[in-house]
Amino acid sequence: MDKVALVTGGARGIGRAIVEDLRRDHRVAFTWLSTEPDPVLAGEGLQPIRSDLTQDGQPEAIIRDVVERFGRLDVIVNNAGLVRSTPKENFDREDHRAILDLNLLVPAALLAATMPHLKPGAAIVSISSMNAVLPPKDAVIYGASKAGLNLWTRGMAKELGPQGIRVNAVAPGAINIPEDPRPEDLTALFVENTAIGRIGRPEDIAKAVRFLASDDAAFITGETLAVTGGYRL
Template sequence: MPAGHSNQEAHHAALEDPRSRFYSAKFPQQEQDQPATTDEMTPAPDHGETTYRGTGRLDGHAALITGGDSGIGRAVAIAYAREGADVAIIFTPEEKDDAEATRRAVVDAGRTCLLLEGDVRDEEFCARSVEETRNTLGKLTILVLNAGYQKDREGIDSLETAEFQRVFETNIYSMFWIARAAVPHMPPGSSIISTTSIQAFNPSPNLIDYAMTKSAQVGFTKALAQELGPKGIRVNAVAPGPIWTPLIPGTEWDLTEFGADTPLGRAGQPAELASAYVFLAENNASYISGAIVPVTGGKGL
């Protein structure tokens, strides 16, 4: 048998159907209070614990990830560690068990993991987290602004100001506070990556306040990319579609159809986001800044 034919067969054997590569059945109905936790989710999310393989693409980097305890943040922390970066993660006290699980995965990859417990709605905590990251890891070259809060709304007439403020303080104020503290200490070649959402472009009425913050994050990304480009710092964002994270059972809606309206017919898993964050942070993406990268299962922005 010709060698080329054998290689071609091996190539085809490696193909995986994206419709069924990860969980594609209906999600069982479940509900949690915010902040929700990973261990109460059915099925358990896939953060790439057994599948992500690193190749040293982020050797020498040090990353700070807000909301790094679970969901997309955990998947990014695992990928970054396996690519050679040390990692600091911000989490709330209620998420400590999740944070410890993420720390174990980072340490198992041979990297340092700093746990920063607190509330990103606290301006002083945000600034202190940047300082502690720099002091412990020795530098800060990647900033992932990923922390988020959402809740299903019955209508604008019943949306309380306190809840509206909570969404904006978590999703927007914290980004500003942390970036403001971090930027003066980030050298050329550094990268800032935000987690926005398909909701910024295709908003759902029951997530009106969340969608507003995600649109603001797009503006933040594009404006900051223009400011920091001359300093050699790139700023980009990832816009996920329906992804199976603790935010979802912590939000009141029908989970049985979650993700079914995508062209791929299913919700995404956190592991499917990680490579986008790795790519945007690595040197091979050196000419990409001000971009919004969709990871939506085919749903358009």
């Protein structure tokens, strides 16, 4: 258990599944803000960190804490994100900035703070969304933030490739979060439009993240892997 991973937004949903998957053979730090971590997300090799990632200085403080505790950092999973309605009739600058800040700027801030510690073989994996290419009604700014994250992923892959650092993303389809399941009628609609014939689970995304973070994906960078079950093929 030599490698160290940082997962943002790791207390619930997809983030929790990623933490539980990676902890099998990584030491894992994860951030949380409003959802206090389950007691099972504790123990040797785990470091919960309560933080508002959008506050000035927090990304730098988190990276410093992780490196001081574990001595290194090999994997960053940018999972923390914000979905908020932004209807065209109501421009709310604060809401728009909050979405762009957490979904797009925080990954850039974390990477900048981590650069002195990343070594060849390190991997960055961000959680994007199918809404980066399928614009969501009344939430286009959210989709735009994820489209920007996809482009950032490609750009950083190009810049960091010569240093042996890979940068990829995973774009989930419709995922049912155990803590906040979708209504049955909406779930049925997603299933009807998904080739696999079921809605996604957080574990489906965690497995994709594990692959992209691992040496098995050593020749993959700059990609956004759609894990949607064939949604809207």
